[in-house]
Amino acid sequence: MNRYPLWKYLLILCVLAISFVYAAPNLYAPDPAVQISAQNSATRMDDAVLASAATALDAAGIGHFGELMTGNSGLIRVRERDQQLAAKRVVQQALGFDYVVALNLAPTTPTWLSNLKAKPMKLGLDLSGGVHFLLEVDTSDVMAAYLETKSTQLREALRAAGTEARYQFVRVEGDHILATFDTAARRDRAAAIAAVGDFRELVAAPADSDGRYLLSLTPGPKVIAGREDYAVSQNLTTLRNRVNELGVSEPLVQRQGRNRIVVQLPGVQDTAEAKRIIGKTANLEFRLEAKGEGLARESFEFREASDRREPKAWLERDLVITGDRVINAASGYDENGRPQVNITLDSDGGRAMSRATRSNVGRRLGVLFVETRQRTEERTNAEGVVEKIPVDYQEKKIISLATIQSALGVQFRITGLASPQEASELALLLRAGALAAPMKFAEERTIGPSLGAENISAGVLSTEIGLAVVVVFMLFYYRMFGLFA
Numbered sequence: 289m290n291r292y293p294l295w296k297y298l299l300i301l302c303v304l305a306i307s308f309v310y311a312a313p314n315l316y317a318p319d320p321a322v323q324i325s326a327q328n329s330a331t332r333m334d335d336a337v338l339a340s341a342a343t344a345l346d347a348a349g350i351g352h353f354g355e356l357m358t359g360n361s362g363l364i365r366v367r368e369r370d371q372q373l374a375a376k377r378v379v380q381q382a383l384g385f386d387y388v389v390a391l392n393l394a395p396t397t398p399t400w401l402s403n404l405k406a407k408p409m410k411l412g413l414d415l416s417g418g419v420h421f422l423l424e425v426d427t428s429d430v431m432a433a434y435l436e437t438k439s440t441q442l443r444e445a446l447r448a449a450g451t452e453a454r455y456q457f458v459r460v461e462g463d464h465i466l467a468t469f470d471t472a473a474r475r476d477r478a479a480a481i482a483a484v485g486d487f488r489e490l491v492a493a494p495a496d497s498d499g500r501y502l503l504s505l506t507p508g509p510k511v512i513a514g515r516e517d518y519a520v521s522q523n524l525t526t527l528r529n530r531v532n533e534l535g536v537s538e539p540l541v542q543r544q545g546r547n548r549i550v551v552q553l554p555g556v557q558d559t560a561e562a563k564r565i566i567g568k569t570a571n572l573e574f575r576l577e578a579k580g581e582g583l584a585r586e587s588f589e590f591r592e593a594s595d596r597r598e599p600k601a602w603l604e605r606d607l608v609i610t611g612d613r614v615i616n617a618a619s620g621y622d623e624n625g626r627p628q629v630n631i632t633l634d635s636d637g638g639r640a641m642s643r644a645t646r647s648n649v650g651r652r653l654g655v656l657f658v659e660t661r662q663r664t665e666e667r668t669n670a671e672g673v674v675e676k677i678p679v680d681y682q683e684k685k686i687i688s689l690a691t692i693q694s695a696l697g698v699q700f701r702i703t704g705l706a707s708p709q710e711a712s713e714l715a716l717l718l719r720a721g722a723l724a725a726p727m728k729f730a731e732e733r734t735i736g737p738s739l740g741a742e743n744i745s746a747g748v749l750s751t752e753i754g755l756a757v758v759v760v761f762m763l764f765y766y767r768m769f770g771l772f773a
Contacts, residue, residue: 313401313408318393319354320372322379325361327661331386338362344382350375354394365394373733381676385662390563391419391732418554421566422731425523425547426680427516430725431507434515435460438490438505440606442467445481453477456500464506465490475501520547522724527551530566530716548730563729572611572702572718573656574641575603576648577689588656590686601689603654608644611658613637617718619711627711628703629718638698646695655688655702657714660726680726 324341326333338355341364345352351367352375366375372391380389397408439460446453446467455478456468469475475494482492482505490505507515524543531539531551540552553562578585589600616632633641645653665679688704705711762770 309401309404310406313397313406316396316398316408318395319365320369321354321363321365321392321394322372322375323361323363323390323392324379324383325388325390327386327388333360333362333387337383337387338364340382341379344378345375348374348378350378363392363394376732384664388563393418418552418735419562420731420733420735421551421553421563421729422544423527423549423551423566423727424730425520425549426726426728427519427547430515430519431463431512432460433725434507435463435465437607438487439465441486442482442505443606445485445487446478449477449481453481464504467503467505469501469503472496472501475503478503516547519724520549523727524549526723527566529719549727552735563732571658571723572614573658573684574608574610574644575606575654575656576608576644577652577654578602578604579651588654588684588686590689601654601686603656603686608653609633609637609640611718612724613640614718617715619708619715621708622701622703626703627705627708628701629705629711629715630701631699631718633698635698641696641698641700645692649692649694652689652691654686655704656684657687658682658684680728682726
C-alpha cells in the first residue's frame, strides 16, 4: 500500500482550501441596483442626495435597500430586477440631469472575502450579464460645425484676395453660408474663389437684395450624407478608444443603422462612470481675444468667474484649432501645484497654432471648454400632463486666457482647470479623441446572464444524467463491486 508523508496531505488540503476561498465569490449573484454620481465636480454628491433618491423610490412604491456612499457616488439596491429601469427613471426625475443615474449590478461578495481580494471571475456578457447602451448620434450638429469651419476658411480666402473680394460679412444662416458685398464685381470675384479649392463641394448661388449683393454657399446632398457618415464612423472609433480607457474586458462597440451605435460592456460594476465617460462630448476650442468691436467676435464667461475680476471676455469667432488636432494629452501639475494638461498636437494643428501665435505675440489666447450638457424642461404632453424631459444644450466657457509670450508649436500646456480630477478626465477625453457629433442615450438596460445560465444548467444536467447512467450500469453489470467502484 502506498504511503505519503503527512506534509504532502497537508499541502493538498491547504491548496484546496485556498482554491475554495478564491472561487467562493462566484457563488454570490449580484443585486440589481441604481448608481448615482455627479455630472461634474461642481455638483454636490453626498448622503442628502442619496436620501432624496431613496425618498423618491419610497413614494413610487419601489422596494429598495442597502443605500451606500462609495467615494463620489451612491448606490441603491433594488429588490426586484424588473423594477430596476423604473427605479432609474424615478431617481433621474427626482434629482434632475445634474446627476448621472445608471443601472448597475451591485456585488454581494461577503466583506471577509473582499478583504482577501477575492473577486468573481470575469465572464463574457452571456455568462455574467452586463450593461447595454444604444446611443443615437445627433447628425444635425455635424453640418453646423462643418459650415462654421467653411465660413472661417472663406473669410481667410477673401481676405487673402484683397480689395477685389472685400466682404461686408460672412456668416452661417441655417443650412448655408451667406456673404454680402457692396458691389457686384466683388461678389463675382468671391464666387470665382468659391468655385475652386476647398469650396468646390458647396453650391454657389449669387443674388441681389435691397442694393446688397449676396452670395449663398450650400452643401449638396452627397456632402451632407458623407459628413454624417464620417461623424458616425468617427464617433465609433472614439467610443472604442474610450471603452479601452475604461479597461473593460471583451466589450462590443458596433454601428447599428444609419446613426446609432451599440455598446455592450460585460460585467461592468461602475456603470455611472462608464456612462459619463462614453457620452461625454467635452472638447476644446482655441481662439484669440478679439480686438475692438464688430460681428466677428463673441462673448464667453469664465468657468471660475468668482475667482476673476472680469466675469467674461470677448473672443474672435474664427478658430485657431480644436481638440480634434490633439494626438496626446496627459494631466499633471504646474510649478505652483495647480492642475494642468500637457497637450501634443498633430502636424497640421502645430502649423496652425504656430501661424496664429507667431504673428500675435502679446495678445491673449483663449481656451474654451466646450461641453454638451442636459437640463430639465417642463412641457405639457397631448394629454395635458406636465412632464419633465431632458434637453441637450452646448455650454462654452473659458478655462484659460493667457498672454502669448512666444510662438507655440506642437507642445504646450493648458491651465485654469478646477481640480486634478477634471484635468485627468479632460486628458482622457482628448487622448481618446473628441466626438465628431453629440450623442444621446436612446436605450440603456442591464442584461442578465440568461443564455449563459441556460447553457450552464444544461451542462450540469447532462453531467448528472451521465453520472447516473454510469452508476446504474456499474451496479447492473458488476453488482456490489460495481457500486463500490
